[in-house]
Amino acid sequence: MSEAKNVSGLHVPVTEVDYEQSIDLTLSIYDSRGNPVPGVTVTWTSSGSIEIKESDSSTDTFGKATCKVETKFVPIDPGKSLIGGEGFITAAISDERFTSPKLKFRDQR
Numbered sequence: 416m417s418e419a420k421n422v423s424g425l426h427v428p429v430t431e432v433d434y435e436q437s438i439d440l441t442l443s444i445y446d447s448r449g450n451p452v453p454g455v456t457v458t459w460t461s462s463g464s465i466e467i468k469e470s471d472s473s474t475d476t477f478g479k480a481t482c483k484v485e486t487k488f489v490p491i492d493p494g495k496s497l498i499g500g501e502g503f504i505t506a507a508i509s510d511e512r513f514t515s516p517k518l519k520f521r522d523q524r
Contacts, residue, residue, distance in 0.1 A: 425506055425513040434499045434523035438484045440515060442506045444474050451478025455508055463502020465518055482506065486520035498522055 426441040440459075444452045457480040459467045466487040472480040486500035499520035506513045 425515060427515050427518070430516050431519040431521065434486060434520050436520070438518055440482045440484060440504055440506070442474075442480045442482075442508075442513060444478045444480075444508065451476065453478060455480070457482075458507045460505045460507070461502055462505075464500030465502040465504070465520065467504065480506070484518060 423443040423445055426443065427438070429438060432438055442457055444455050446452050451474070453474050453476045455474040455478075457472050457474065459470055459472070459482040461467050461484070464487055465484055468483040468485065472482060474480045482504060484504055499522045501517055501519040503517060504515040
């Protein structure tokens, strides 16, 4: 029988950044006693015009798994305006899902 988990949630430090920046999200997982749970696989998915660098990660000894998010638009003409992106990230463990607020990458002019 597996021990019940108490997921503290998805930490999103910022929701809007410049085009060339990234956003690091962290999912923290604790057991029912408040102890971090290492080794839990987290599946990350994106929607909209943003992308994640890796779709799977595992919680570390502190019960934390991270995901790096970037805009997925590639500059067509370097040195000119670049269109940013926006969307949502979902972190899934077993049958639980946690969705970020809307993340936005500002246009570069």
